[in-house]
Amino acid sequence: MGFIIVVLLVISALGADFLATHDPFRMAPRQRMLDPSAEHWLGTDQLGRDVYSRVIYGGRIALWVSLTAVSLSLIGGLILGMLAGYGPRWLDNLLVLVFDAVRSFPTIMFALAMVTLLGPSIPTIITVIVVASIPVYGRIVRIQTLSMKETEFVLAERALGAGPVRILFSHILPNVIGPLLILASMEIPVVITIEAGLSFLGLGVRPPTPTWGSILQDGYQYIRDTPWLVIAGGLPLILTTLGFTFLGEALRDAFDPKLNRH
Amino acid sequence: MTDLLAIQGLRVRFRTVGFVRALIDRIADPYIDAVLDVSLKVRRGETLGLVGESGSGKTTLARAVLGLVPVHSGSINVAGRELVGLKESEYRAVRRELGMMFQDPVASLSPRKNVRNLLAEPFHIHGIRGVDTEAEARRLLSIVGLHQGFLTAYAHQLSGGQARRVGVARTLALKPKMILADEPTAGLDVSVQGEILNLMNELQRQFGLSYLIVTHNLPVIRHVSDRLAIMYLGRLVEQGSTRSIFAKPAHPYTQALLAAVPQPDPDKRRDQLELKGEIPSLRRRPPGCEFHTRCVHAQARCRIEPPGPIPLGDGREVRCHFPLV
Numbered sequence: 274m275g276f277i278i279v280v281l282l283v284i285s286a287l288g289a290d291f292l293a294t295h296d297p298f299r300m301a302p303r304q305r306m307l308d309p310s311a312e313h314w315l316g317t318d319q320l321g322r323d324v325y326s327r328v329i330y331g332g333r334i335a336l337w338v339s340l341t342a343v344s345l346s347l348i349g350g351l352i353l354g355m356l357a358g359y360g361p362r363w364l365d366n367l368l369v370l371v372f373d374a375v376r377s378f379p380t381i382m383f384a385l386a387m388v389t390l391l392g393p394s395i396p397t398i399i400t401v402i403v404v405a406s407i408p409v410y411g412r413i414v415r416i417q418t419l420s421m422k423e424t425e426f427v428l429a430e431r432a433l434g435a436g437p438v439r440i441l442f443s444h445i446l447p448n449v450i451g452p453l454l455i456l457a458s459m460e461i462p463v464v465i466t467i468e469a470g471l472s473f474l475g476l477g478v479r480p481p482t483p484t485w486g487s488i489l490q491d492g493y494q495y496i497r498d499t500p501w502l503v504i505a506g507g508l509p510l511i512l513t514t515l516g517f518t519f520l521g522e523a524l525r526d527a528f529d530p531k532l533n534r535h
Numbered sequence: 536m537t538d539l540l541a542i543q544g545l546r547v548r549f550r551t552v553g554f555v556r557a558l559i560d561r562i563a564d565p566y567i568d569a570v571l572d573v574s575l576k577v578r579r580g581e582t583l584g585l586v587g588e589s590g591s592g593k594t595t596l597a598r599a600v601l602g603l604v605p606v607h608s609g610s611i612n613v614a615g616r617e618l619v620g621l622k623e624s625e626y627r628a629v630r631r632e633l634g635m636m637f638q639d640p641v642a643s644l645s646p647r648k649n650v651r652n653l654l655a656e657p658f659h660i661h662g663i664r665g666v667d668t669e670a671e672a673r674r675l676l677s678i679v680g681l682h683q684g685f686l687t688a689y690a691h692q693l694s695g696g697q698a699r700r701v702g703v704a705r706t707l708a709l710k711p712k713m714i715l716a717d718e719p720t721a722g723l724d725v726s727v728q729g730e731i732l733n734l735m736n737e738l739q740r741q742f743g744l745s746y747l748i749v750t751h752n753l754p755v756i757r758h759v760s761d762r763l764a765i766m767y768l769g770r771l772v773e774q775g776s777t778r779s780i781f782a783k784p785a786h787p788y789t790q791a792l793l794a795a796v797p798q799p800d801p802d803k804r805r806d807q808l809e810l811k812g813e814i815p816s817l818r819r820r821p822p823g824c825e826f827h828t829r830c831v832h833a834q835a836r837c838r839i840e841p842p843g844p845i846p847l848g849d850g851r852e853v854r855c856h857f858p859l860v
Contacts, residue, residue: 425643426690432601432637433705434630435660447647 275519282513286333295323297330297483309501316501318491324505327483332509334484338395339464342402347457349403350410351449355441357411358418369415372408380405380467388476398477402464409460410453417449459521462514469510485510538612539713539745540577540600545570545609547592547599547769551818567817569595571769573609574844577713582739582746584756584777586792587766588814593749594638596766597715600747601635602626614712631661634706636716640699640723644690650676650701651686657708675704679734696727703734713745720755732759753796757781765789768817768825771844775851785847785858787830824856832857 285292295313300320309316315324357368375383384401391397418441421427430440465485471477472486473493480487485506492502547570557565570592577583585593598604600611602618611618618629637643644653654675655668673683679700690698699719706714719735720728732755738744750756756763757777764774765786773786784790791810811829815821821828827837836856844852847860 425637425639426645428598428603429635429637429643429702429705430645430656430660431603432630432633432635433657433660433709434627435656436624436627439660444645444648 275516275521275523278512278516279520282332282336282516285329286336289329289333292329295326297322297326298481299323308499315505316499318488318502319495322483324488324502327488328485328505328509330483331485331488331506332513334395334478334482335465335468335513338398338402338468339461342399342406342464343457343460345399346403346406346460347410347453349407351414351446351453353407354411354414355418355445355449358415359422359437359441359445365415368411372411375404376408378405381470384467384471385476388471393471393476393479395478398468398471402467406460406464410456413453413456414449417452418445421445421448455521455525458517458524462517465513465517466510469506537578538576539579539581539614540575540747541610541612542573542575542596542600543610543612545573545596545599545611546607547595547604548607549604568607568769568820569817570599573766573769573771575764575771575774577745577747579712579745580739580743581762582748582760584760584763585747585749585766586751586753586756586763588751590814590817591766592769593751593766594717595769597635597717597747597749600715601630601633627661631709632712634709634711634714636699636702636706636714636719638718638721640695640702641690641693643702644693644698646690648689649686650688650693653701654686654704654708657705661709671708675708676701678707678738679704694727695723696730699723699727699731700734703731703738707738707742710742711744713747715747715749717749718751719748720750720752728755735759753793765792768815768820770825770854771852772826772855773851773853775847775849775853779849779851783860785851785853785860786826786855787832787859788826790859791829824854826855832859 300322301317302320304313304317305319313323313325315328318324318327353368357365380401383405384398387401388397391400427440427444430444435444468477469484469486469489472484473490475490477486478484488502488506489510492500492504492506496503546568548566548568550565551567552560552562552565554565556562573596575583585596587593595604599606600613600618602621602623606619609619613629613632616629618626621629648656651669651672654672658666658668658671672686676683676685681697681700681704685693685697685701693701716735719731723731735746736759739746746759748756748760760777762775763777763780764771765780765788766772767788773780773784773789775785780789781793784793795810811831815825815828822841823839824830824833824837824842827833830837834857840856842854842856844854845858846852847858
């Protein structure tokens with residue numbers, strides 16, 4: 274189920290150029306706020322742009338931002354977490370301190386500060402999300418590494434003469450990557466909502482670039498005139514969130530046979 | 536020089552409480568000595584059995600030799616080379632010459648690697664090129680008596696005995712001079728225990744290996760070791776030839792250990808020599824002879840004066856004021 278939604282989402286993002294029926298940027302002042310019709314499947318917005326096409330292109334942005342942000346923070350968290358877990362004690366203490374410090378900021382506040390400093394743009398959003406979520410992955414990797422450091426198979430590798438790089442990447446990594454990928458797929462909807470939230474607040478992707486958050490924002494402003502904009506921006510957000518969460522849970526069940534007791 | 540391994544006055548300490556805790560609770564000595572003042576030798580081609588109760592420091596001693604736990608003081612000499620003070624990177628070459636078998640045969644194999652990769656790994660670790668690792672893996676498997684079909688198996692698909700054989704094959708890959716075996720028979724069926732011991736015996740003859748076998752299984756060690764070292768609270772209390780120790784233990788602790796071995800003959804009555812009480816805490820070592828709290832022969836002197844290692848006539852050494860021979 275989750276997998277199907279995710280696949281559909283990826284197809285619509287990749288094929289946005291073919292799937293969109295109109296240019297998402299073209300304004301048509303005479304065709305403002307139309308209800309859904311055969312011509313405009315989801316109607317038009319206050320500037321007369323085709324909402325269906327904007328939703329499709331918005332999905333591309335959402336997916337691009339979330340996949341980039343999640344994979345960067347996954348890699349960052351993996352490396353820092355393994356360093357903290359396997360490295361010297363002082364490094365561990367330092368990294369845990371940094372993780373806790375970063376996590377103590379509410380993400381939205383942190384994002385507001387960063388956007389104010391760097392200006393709203395997609396790279397800024399990605400940076401904010403990466404910095405805020407590295408500790409989430411880092412902590413899990415650190416704990417797993419710590420618990421694996423004293424296991425007999427790691428000792429056995431050391432006894433054979435294996436260095437820390439080999440132990441970390443060829444023996445510890447394969448054992449932590451499973452839970453981490455599950456977490457990542459569950460983090461993707463969170464990231465998409467953060468991106469939509471920031472765009473909704475006007476701090477994310479700059480208009481006129483179509484994003485779900487900015488479609489929602491338009492809908493919010495014109496909700497007295499038409500419900501379609503809010504529905505068009507909100508529904509894909511809900512579906513995507515559900516899809517990735519289902520996918521994450523399916524992955525978790527597949528990776529962890531102990532949970533498979535229906 | 537016939538000594539392959541020579542340990543002198545070895546001491547391994549572990550910190551039990553953190554620096555701040557120690558200050559707050561006014562703990563003057565936040566360390567425990569897991570291994571204390573241990574001296575022993577293993578000759579080429581010889582098997583030394585290291586025997587003691589759980590927590591007596593046997594495993595720590597073996598791990599210290601491989602540099603897996605930091606040594607506080609003393610000396611470890613392997614084939615004329617001093618190991619204490621070597622940097623981690625310098626230790627790698629040493630680990631080529633010393634193999635280690637860990638207690639849990641299955642858990643000591645990396646869970647996400649198949650046997651083929653596990654057997655090829657020692658060569659990759661030491662950057663040995665020009666080796667056909669596939670052929671080597673097959674050769675090693677046949678040495679330890681495993682079918683080639685195991686090449687694609689993962690650790691969790693192996694039984695204890697099979698995993699043990701894979702572990703042995705891995706240590707043999709680098710042609711070590713000595714193998715330190717930590718409870719090589721623990722957790723195995725008696726018949727499998729026998730197979731593993733026969734295999735170890737066979738390898739010793741074939742490759743001239745020396746063994747240091749850590750165990751608490753006395754019937755096993757009696758058959759495989761040339762000499763014994765008995766450990767109590769991190770110290771060696773007695774060492775000497777296996778035959779002489781089994782014939783006539785000199786230390787009361789050794790005597791009690793030997794008496795605790797179950798006898799197959801129910802009619803054979805033996806003097807019941809039970810150990811009183813628990814093994815004392817390493818944090819609070821008893822004064823004098825550390826065994827006096829449990830010793831049936833303890834006298835006033837034992838409570839005050841720690842006994843030094845006393846050489847007995849037959850090449851044995853014992854830490855007791857009143858040896859039983």
